[in-house]
Amino acid sequence: MVGWLAFVALSGWPIGAMAATDAVLERSLEELTRTGLVHPPKNVEISTAAKFPQSADDAPTAVYVVTAEDIRTFGYRTLAEILHGLPGLYTTGDHQYTYLGARGFGLPGDYNTRVLILLDGERVNESGYDSALVGSEFPLDVDLIERVEYVPGPGSAIYGNNAFFGVVNVITRRGRTFDGGEFSAGYGSFDTYKARASYGKRFDGVVDLLLSATRVDRDGPKHPYYWQWTLPEQDGGAAEGLDYDRTLSLFGKVSHGPLTLEAGYLDRSNGFPAVGDGVIFDRREGNTKDRRSFLMLRYDDQIAPAWGLYLRLGYNRYGLFGTYPPLGPSTPESPLPAARDATPARWWGGEIRLTNTQFDRHRLVAGAEWQNNYRLSVRFYVPPDPPLMDFSYRFSRYGLYLQDEIRLGDSLTLLAGVRHDTSPFGNSTNPRLGVIWHPLDTTTLKLLYGTAFRTPSFFEYWTTAFLLGEGPNPNLDILAAGLRPEEIETLQFGLEHYLTPSTRLAASLYRYQMDDLLNQGYDAATGDTYFFNLGQVTGHGLEVEAEQRFANGLRGKLSYSLQHSETAQGSRLPNSPRHMLKFQLSAPLWDERWRLGLETLYVSGRDTLAGHVGAYALGNLILTGDLGENAGVSLGFYNIGNSRYADPANPIFGLDAIEQDGFNFQFKLNLGF
Amino acid sequence: MPRLWLLLAWLSFLPLAFGGTAGWAETADESELKAAYIYRFAQFTTWAEPPSGKFDFCVQGQHSVGEGLRKLRGKTVQGAPVHVVRVDSPEAAKTCHVLFLHPAKRSELVEWVSALAARTILLVSDSPDAFQENVTIVFAVEPNRVTFKINLSQARASGLFLSAQMLKLAQEIR
Numbered sequence: 069m070v071g072w073l074a075f076v077a078l079s080g081w082p083i084g085a086m087a088a089t090d091a092v093l094e095r096s097l098e099e100l101t102r103t104g105l106v107h108p109p110k111n112v113e114i115s116t117a118a119k120f121p122q123s124a125d126d127a128p129t130a131v132y133v134v135t136a137e138d139i140r141t142f143g144y145r146t147l148a149e150i151l152h153g154l155p156g157l158y159t160t161g162d163h164q165y166t167y168l169g170a171r172g173f174g175l176p177g178d179y180n181t182r183v184l185i186l187l188d189g190e191r192v193n194e195s196g197y198d199s200a201l202v203g204s205e206f207p208l209d210v211d212l213i214e215r216v217e218y219v220p221g222p223g224s225a226i227y228g229n230n231a232f233f234g235v236v237n238v239i240t241r242r243g244r245t246f247d248g249g250e251f252s253a254g255y256g257s258f259d260t261y262k263a264r265a266s267y268g269k270r271f272d273g274v275v276d277l278l279l280s281a282t283r284v285d286r287d288g289p290k291h292p293y294y295w296q297w298t299l300p301e302q303d304g305g306a307a308e309g310l311d312y313d314r315t316l317s318l319f320g321k322v323s324h325g326p327l328t329l330e331a332g333y334l335d336r337s338n339g340f341p342a343v344g345d346g347v348i349f350d351r352r353e354g355n356t357k358d359r360r361s362f363l364m365l366r367y368d369d370q371i372a373p374a375w376g377l378y379l380r381l382g383y384n385r386y387g388l389f390g391t392y393p394p395l396g397p398s399t400p401e402s403p404l405p406a407a408r409d410a411t412p413a414r415w416w417g418g419e420i421r422l423t424n425t426q427f428d429r430h431r432l433v434a435g436a437e438w439q440n441n442y443r444l445s446v447r448f449y450v451p452p453d454p455p456l457m458d459f460s461y462r463f464s465r466y467g468l469y470l471q472d473e474i475r476l477g478d479s480l481t482l483l484a485g486v487r488h489d490t491s492p493f494g495n496s497t498n499p500r501l502g503v504i505w506h507p508l509d510t511t512t513l514k515l516l517y518g519t520a521f522r523t524p525s526f527f528e529y530w531t532t533a534f535l536l537g538e539g540p541n542p543n544l545d546i547l548a549a550g551l552r553p554e555e556i557e558t559l560q561f562g563l564e565h566y567l568t569p570s571t572r573l574a575a576s577l578y579r580y581q582m583d584d585l586l587n588q589g590y591d592a593a594t595g596d597t598y599f600f601n602l603g604q605v606t607g608h609g610l611e612v613e614a615e616q617r618f619a620n621g622l623r624g625k626l627s628y629s630l631q632h633s634e635t636a637q638g639s640r641l642p643n644s645p646r647h648m649l650k651f652q653l654s655a656p657l658w659d660e661r662w663r664l665g666l667e668t669l670y671v672s673g674r675d676t677l678a679g680h681v682g683a684y685a686l687g688n689l690i691l692t693g694d695l696g697e698n699a700g701v702s703l704g705f706y707n708i709g710n711s712r713y714a715d716p717a718n719p720i721f722g723l724d725a726i727e728q729d730g731f732n733f734q735f736k737l738n739l740g741f
Numbered sequence: 742m743p744r745l746w747l748l749l750a751w752l753s754f755l756p757l758a759f760g761g762t763a764g765w766a767e768t769a770d771e772s773e774l775k776a777a778y779i780y781r782f783a784q785f786t787t788w789a790e791p792p793s794g795k796f797d798f799c800v801q802g803q804h805s806v807g808e809g810l811r812k813l814r815g816k817t818v819q820g821a822p823v824h825v826v827r828v829d830s831p832e833a834a835k836t837c838h839v840l841f842l843h844p845a846k847r848s849e850l851v852e853w854v855s856a857l858a859a860r861t862i863l864l865v866s867d868s869p870d871a872f873q874e875n876v877t878i879v880f881a882v883e884p885n886r887v888t889f890k891i892n893l894s895q896a897r898a899s900g901l902f903l904s905a906q907m908l909k910l911a912q913e914i915r
Contacts, residue, residue: 092769093812097781099767101910104885106768113869113881121869123882133884215883242912273893273908325915369915370873373851425870428848478845569770621766623885660766 102660104623108572108615110512110564116186116217116237118473118483119226119433120376120423128483128502128516130562130574130611132218136241139210141654141665143690143704145734147185147210148202151236153650154218155576155611155627158671159202160643160715162726163288163311164340164356166203170220170233171578172607172631172644176677177588177597177718181522182232184223188240188330189419190364193230194386195441196413198525204315207334207360209282211252211264212319214241220576220611222518222558225485225500228437228467232520232556240321240330243268243278249741256704256734259287278321286313288339289729310354312339326369333361357389376423378435387412409448411527415441417465431473433485439465444526457534459544461526465491479506493523494553514562524551524586528599535598552601556582572615579608590719597720605641607633621656640675643716645683647672657691665690676716676724684713698740706732774887775841775880776809779865782878783818783839785907789861789900792838796821799828801853802843804867810841831856842866842876850874861900872915877901881912888912 095103110125117127124131132154134144144150148159148166158169160176168180179199185192187208193200200206216238223231246268254262266280288311314337321330336358367379392407417439424432441463448457471485483502489495500518507513524532532549560578567573587602609631617623629648633641649670657664670685690704707730714725769777779798796818800807813823818838828834831853840862844850847870854874857864867880877895881888890913896903908914 092767092773092777093780093809095767095777097778097785097906097910100774100778100781101886101888102767103774103887104766104768105774105882105887106770109771109882109884111867111882112884121872123869135884135886137885244909244912247909270909270914273905273914370875376873425847425873428846475846617768619768621768656766663766 104621106617106619107569108566108617110566110572114217116235117219118471118485119378119421119435120431125506125512125564126481126504127219128500128504128514129219129221129560130514130564130576130613132220134216134218136214136245138652138654139213140692140702141663141690142652142667143665143688143692143702143706143734144210146203147206147208147216147238150210150213150216151202151218152669153652153667155613155648155650156220156609156629156631157218158645158648161203161728162340162715162717164338165201165205168202169643171580171609172633172646173233173605173641174643175588175641176643176716177590177720179525179527181230181525184227184229184231184235186235186237187332187362188328188364189237189366189380190362190382190384191417191439192238194360194384194413195415195439195526196386196388196411196444197527198230198522204284204286204313204338205334205336205358205360207317207332207362208238208240208319209264209280209317211282212241212266212278212280214239214245221516221560221578222498222500222520222556224489224496224498224520225487225518226433226435226469226471228469228487228489228498229465229491230522232522232554240319241268241278242270242323243276243321244270246278246740250738251741252736252738254734254736257732258289258729259285260734261285262734262736274324276321276323278319280319282315282317284313284315288312310339312337314338326367328366328368329364330366331361331363333359335359354393355391357387359385359387359389361385374424374426376425378421378423379418380420381416381418383416385412385414405450405452407448407450409446411446412443413441413445413526414443415439429475433469433471433473435469437467437469441465441526446530459530461530461546463492463526465489480504489521491523492547493526493529493551494521496521496523496553496555510566512562512564514560514564516560516562517558519555519557521553521555522586523553524549524599528586531596532598532600535596549599551586551599552584554582554584554586554601556580570617572613574613574615576611577609578611579606581606588719592719602635604636605633606636607631621660622654624651624653626651642675642677645672645674661694663692665692674716677719678724681714681716681725684711685709686711686713700738702734702736704734704736706734771882771887772805773809775806775867776812778880778887778889779806779810779839779841780813780816780818782863782865782907785904786863787902787904788838788863789902792819792821794821795824797824797826797837797839799826799834799837799840800843801828801834801840802845802849804841804843806841806843834862835860837862839863839865842868842871844868847874850876858895858898863899863901864895890914 111123114124114131115121117131134150151157152159156171160167168183170183179197181198185200218236220234223235250266252264262284264282268278270276316335318333338356340354362384364382371377389410419437421435445460449455467489469487474482481504486499488497498519503515505513529546529549533546558580562576564574582605584601585605586599589598611629613627615625627650633644651668653666655664667688672683674681687708688706692702694700710731714727717723717726798810810825816823834840864876865878866876872879872890875895877892879890891911892915
């Protein structure tokens with residue numbers, strides 16, 4: 069806090085001397101598009117909170133926006149790094165995947181099923197596990213992101229399943245922002261190479277095209293992560309060259325007026341040195357392949373006076389193909405064969421939405437959404453034996469929603485909505501009511517009440533049903549698992565206030581109650597996982613953010629989150645940090661072509677399933693610069709203090725906590741042509 | 742934990758070093774920036790009937806963009822001296838070349854647009870509804886930028902020709 073105050077006090081000196089002048093009228097049109105704002109704007113246009121474009125201060129909750137400029141300034145390499153910088157969100161990694169925690173909730177073993185992640189409006193959460201993971205497994209290279217909108221709070225009243233703690237919408241860049249080809253090459257710690265080739269252009273002022281391919285090859289750290297294995301015969305716990313991560317991602321988008329067609333593909337191969345008790349450590353087989361692809365057609369336009377139509381059709385595929393070192397007793401002399409699994413999922417779906425604005429005080433939105441999961445398969449086998457598990461399943465989900473934004477006066481708005489969802493995994497009706505009041509020009513108050521739900525995922529159903537059934541069963545009745553959807557009821561209060569035009573303060577206070585929490589059980593004797601509806605979990609917390617800008621382009625944001633969640637028995641949840649402090653500073657160096665980004669993240673200690681991991685603080689320092697019209701460089705130093713810290717782990721790893729990366733760097737060069 | 746706090750304190754104090762030596766990047770107030778944009782739009786647009794005598798920048802509604810535009814006094818656009826006019830009815834706006842709309846409510850926006858859409862007036866607005874309601878140029882505010890969208894069919898309908906430079910820099914074109 070002292071640092072922040074000092075920053076405000078001392079960095080403020082140039083204000084008087086260098087106040088913005090009429091010079092802005094002399095800037096060219098192109099320069100205007102690159103001119104920063106000296107005051108944090110309150111009317112940032114967002115579209116995720118209520119499914120129509122609106123000013124952020126008219127949304128029922130605080131909406132956090134991260135732009136392409138922020139991604140570059142702070143050297144974000146994954147969606148996880150982008151989201152970790154936001155109030156109330158934190159990420160957890162196990163060197164296989166990266167998981168997202170929100171509002172003090174991020175159970176180890178949970179595949180991020182409680183935050184809905186969208187890519188240009190299309191659901192990223194896949195249908196096999198309901199997961200939308202945020203590390204290198206996210207299907208889009210972050211260099212192609214125009215902005216990320218995060219709307220905390222219950223979103224099921226318009227988004228349905230999984231919009232439990234919040235909704236993240238990742239909006240892709242337009243081809244015109246490249247205006248030609250771009251080649252990007254990067255090298256970083258742990259022998260990480262990155263190469264991206266992109267081409268983007270707007271033709272005849274109307275057709276916008278973007279094509280991009282990215283390849284990232286990371287060999288992984290060489291120092292020992294798995295300090296639980298420190299016997300000499302286990303290489304002292306060092307698993308060299310086994311923590312690799314290789315991805316190929318492709319993205320293409322073409323739009324013409326209200327029509328957009330886009331497609332993406334990700335192929336990821338990830339190595340991990342250990343997976344559970346009793347395995348031979350440091351065997352080479354541990355590998356998971358994730359393949360994700362999607363094709364989406366979107367139409368968004370006004371079809372008649374006061375009537376807007378939005379249509380979206382999407383086709384999606386996801387497949388997880390794993391190879392695991394044997395779970396049974398095995399010795400280097402007589403090794404057991406590795407086990408394999410494959411869980412491919414395919415689905416298509418769509419959404420139709422009508423917006424009516426003929427009544428002056430009302431904006432009505434009605435929509436329907438459906439998803440046909442026509443092929444979900446599970447196969448588990450240990451070659452050359454016949455499969456232990458081999459079955460397929462299909463099901464559909466439907467949702468209907470209605471929302472009205474009611475302007476009660478110049479400064480008072482109500483947002484009321486309700487959505488009904490139905491699927492074989494459970495039905496749910498979720499209302500949401502928001503009140504937005506601007507008592508002063510400088511002050512906005514927001515109150516939001518809503519419920520949200522999450523059905524058990526296909527994965528949660530079948531793993532549980534399989535334990536109840538016997539042997540491989542192609543007709544496995546997964547619904548016999550008898551799981552219920554989990555529900556959450558949230559009340560939140562938000563305040564936004566401008567102390568001065570360049571000092572913005574925002575605070576959110578929330579309280580939630582979850583019922584029928586779907587919890588993972590783990591049988592250490594057999595290595596089986598299953599799920600059950602646990603009782604109630606309650607939580608409350610506070611998210612505060614302060615933002616300050618200066619006329620010379622210096623900007624800073626400081627946020628603090630306090631969160632507490634516990635079960636009905638009064639026990640605290642694992643992987644739930646009580647305090648988080650985040651600080652981001654973006655400073656121009658010399659002139660506007662060079663910029664320094666500085667990010668500090670503090671996360672307090674967390675309980676693991678069996679113990680505790682300590683607090684950590686990370687500092688990242690990123691220097692970016694333009695070398696003329698068509699070349700840019702960035703040099704990023706991450707975890708500059710070389711903090712040694714660990715994240716709570718999924719029990720299937722046989723580890724209670726997994727250590728994270730120490731100091732590392734990345735150098736990147738972008739060339740346009 | 743003392744090490745963590747030391748690190749945190751160090752990082753928080755680092756900006757002090759920059760307080761004195763920080764560089765300079767162009768910034769502007771949002772309204773000033775919008776006014777500057779409007780000035781450039783006027784220069785990059787061709788009216789079916791070229792302005793003669795004077796060039797009218799009109800402002801509807803309560804918006805500080807008018808103050809920014811007033812700084813244009815003494816300048817010329819396409820050879821005509823700039824006038825800045827506040828208008829309170831579509832009738833009064835008929836002679837405007839550029840009209841910035843900042844209505845208090847949507848029905849007001851619809852009323853103004855339907856009254857003036859057929860005239861050779863460059864309509865500009867920053868209301869989130871404006872793009873749907875066929876305003877020719879609509880500002881969108883980003884956290885650290887102001888961008889604009891162009892409704893090209895509306896521009897044609899109003900007898901306006903927008904330069905390639907504008908079309909190149911527009912965030913979105915319909």
